[in-house]
Amino acid sequence: MSALSSSLVFLIQTLGGLYIMAVLLRFLLQLVKADFYNPISQAIVKVTSPLLNPLRKVIPGMGGLDLASLTLALILQILLVYVLFMVQGFSAAAIPLPQVLIVSLKELVNELLNIYMFSLIVIAIASWVAPGSYNPGLMLLHQLTEPLSSRIRxxxxxxxxxxxxxxxxxxVIITLKNFVAAL
Incomplete structure (x- = not known):
């Protein structure tokens, strides 16, 4: 692989991964009923709405789950996998959809686990550095992780x-990540 194509792969992977993470964060923040008026929540909504709102007209929510967000994340991950393979010189027809679907689902689960893992690490470090301080980002991370933390408490x-x-x-997250990697 040439330096140009490896740089292009890195750029596509990073930008695509960040947008997919934003879509997953929107799903998670709605799931835990995080503060919608938090500036970070508002930014996530503004970034994801152009692709998500048309999909919501076709895919309704069910039981408090925003299925359109999950569907969008899966579609974007599948597209990202195909684009990355094509940039590396493979033909789209040579890549079977079932394999791409499995890889995409694995990547999404891994990304969800990463979101929680890094959220917990940031919360732990912030509790040592600036205990009791208010920050919109920390508030969202607390709202995101509190449902799981309270069950363990x-x-x-x-x-x-x-x-x-x-x-x-x-x-638990490290164990789950190892399990998903072994699949």
Missing amino acids: KVIPPLGGLDFSLMVLVL
Whole structure:
């Protein structure tokens, strides 16, 4: 692979991955009913609405789940996989759709786990550096991770002022990431 094509692959992968992450974040923030008026939530809504709103007319939500967001993330991931293969010199017809679908689903699950993993790491570092401070980003991360953290706190309550729920969640996420990678 030439330097130009590897640079193009990196650029496409990065930009495509960031947009897919924004779509997944929009799904997750709606799922946990995060603050819609948070400036970061508003930015995510503005970035994802052009592609998501037309899809919502065709794919309705079900049971509080925004299926249009998940569908858009899957479609974008499939397109990203095809584009990356074509940039590397493969023909689109040579790549079977079932394999692309499996790779795309694996990538989406991995991205969801990464979102939670990095959210937990940022929360842990922020609790050491600036405990009790207000930041719109940290507020969203807390709203995103609190439903999972609170379930773990029911089983393992804070001991001596130390909350081990974040550590347990990180261990669970690492285990899930290893499981998905082994599939």
